[in-house]
Amino acid sequence: MKKFLGYEYDKNNYHYIYWVFFLKISIKDRIGILKKNNTKLCDIINDIGVDKISPAKGELREWQLELLELLKVFDKICRENNVQYWLDFGTLLGAMRHKGFIPWDDDIDVSMLKSDVDKILPILKEHFKNSDFIVRERALTCNNFQIRIRNKKYNLGMDIFQVYNYPKNDFSSEIKQEITKKIVETREMFNKMYHKKYMNKDFVKKIIKNIPIIHSTYIAPADTKEGNILVRGVEYPYLKKEYVINKKYIFPLKETEFEGYKFMIPNNPEEYLSSLWNNWKSIPSNIIIHEHYHAHYKQKK
Numbered sequence: 010m011k012k013f014l015g016y017e018y019d020k021n022n023y024h025y026i027y028w029v030f031f032l033k034i035s036i037k038d039r040i041g042i043l044k045k046n047n048t049k050l051c052d053i054i055n056d057i058g059v060d061k062i063s064p065a066k067g068e069l070r071e072w073q074l075e076l077l078e079l080l081k082v083f084d085k086i087c088r089e090n091n092v093q094y095w096l097d098f099g100t101l102l103g104a105m106r107h108k109g110f111i112p113w114d115d116d117i118d119v120s121m122l123k124s125d126v127d128k129i130l131p132i133l134k135e136h137f138k139n140s141d142f143i144v145r146e147r148a149l150t151c152n153n154f155q156i157r158i159r160n161k162k163y164n165l166g167m168d169i170f171q172v173y174n175y176p177k178n179d180f181s182s183e184i185k186q187e188i189t190k191k192i193v194e195t196r197e198m199f200n201k202m203y204h205k206k207y208m209n210k211d212f213v214k215k216i217i218k219n220i221p222i223i224h225s226t227y228i229a230p231a232d233t234k235e236g237n238i239l240v241r242g243v244e245y246p247y248l249k250k251e252y253v254i255n256k257k258y259i260f261p262l263k264e265t266e267f268e269g270y271k272f273m274i275p276n277n278p279e280e281y282l283s284s285l286w287n288n289w290k291s292i293p294s295n296i297i298i299h300e301h302y303h304a305h306y307k308q309k310k
Contacts, residue, residue: 065112073110092125109268117167153246175238185253192252195227
C-alpha cells in the first residue's frame with residue numbers, strides 16, 4: 010500500500026506539516042506539540058495504522074540520515090571492542106514501530122552498562138577528536154550528565170545513558186518503589202550539591218569523577234554483578250521515565266532492523282517499551298518534537 014500519511018518541517022514558516030489523505034495540516038508550533046484539539050487527527054492516524062506514516066522529509070530527514078551514519082560508526086566501534094549497547098527510548102520505539110526513526114525525532118538514544126561505558130568512553134573520545142563531533146559528559150544547558158556525541162556546531166547527536174546493576178532479584182512493585190525513591194532523593198541531593206549556576210570546567214570534571222561515588226554510596230555498589238534489576242544513575246536526566254528496569258527485558262541483547270541496518274536492542278523490547286509508555290504502538294495526542302534546533306542546520310555549515 011502506498012503511504013498516504015506524511016510529516017515534514019517547513020523551514021520557511023517554522024511549521025510542522027502533516028498530510029492525511031490529501032489534506033495538508035500545518036501545526037504552527039516551533040516545538041511541534043499537537044494540542045488536544047488535534048486528537049481527532051491522531052485517532053484517524055491510529056485507525057489507519059501508525060506504521061503508515063511516511064519518513065520525515067526535508068532538512069529533518071537529512072539530519073536523521075546523518076545521525077544514522079553516526080550510529081553506524083558507534084555500532085562498529087562497540088562491536089570491535091566487545092562492548093554492548095542497545096537502542097533505547099524514542100530510537101527503540103522508532104525501530105519497533107517504524108523500522109527506523111520516528112518521523113518527528115531528531116536524535117539517537119542508546120543505553121549501556123556502566124562498566125561498558127567506562128571501557129568505550131576513552132575510545133570514543135579518541136575516535137571523534139578530529140571530527141565534526143565532540144564527546145561530552147554534561148548537557149550544555151542543564152544539570153544533566155548523560156554522555157552525548159554531538160555536532161560541534163549545533164546541539165544534535167546521540168545520547169548515551171549509563172545503566173547500573175542492582176543487587177536484588179525480586180522485581181516486585183514494592184522493591185521498584187523503594188529503589189525509585191532512593192534514586193529520586195539522591196538526585197535531589199545531587200542538584201543541591203552541584204547546581205548548574207556554579208558550573209565551570211574544573212567543577213564539571215570534579216562532578217563527573219564524583220558521580221560513581223555518589224551512586225555507590227546512596228543507590229547501589231558500583232561493582233554489583235548479581236541481580237535481576239538494572240537502575241538508572243543519579244546522572245539520569247528524565248524524571249518522568251522509569252528508573253528501574255527488569256534485567257530480563259534487556260539481556261541477552263538481539264538485533265533488529267533500523268533504517269535498513271542491524272543494531273542491538275533489548276531481548277524483550279515490547280515489554281520494555283510497555284514499561285515506558287502504556288500504548289507505545291499508537292501515536293500520542295501530544296507529539297513533542299525535541300528542541301534540538303535541527304532547523305536550518307545546513308546553513309550553519
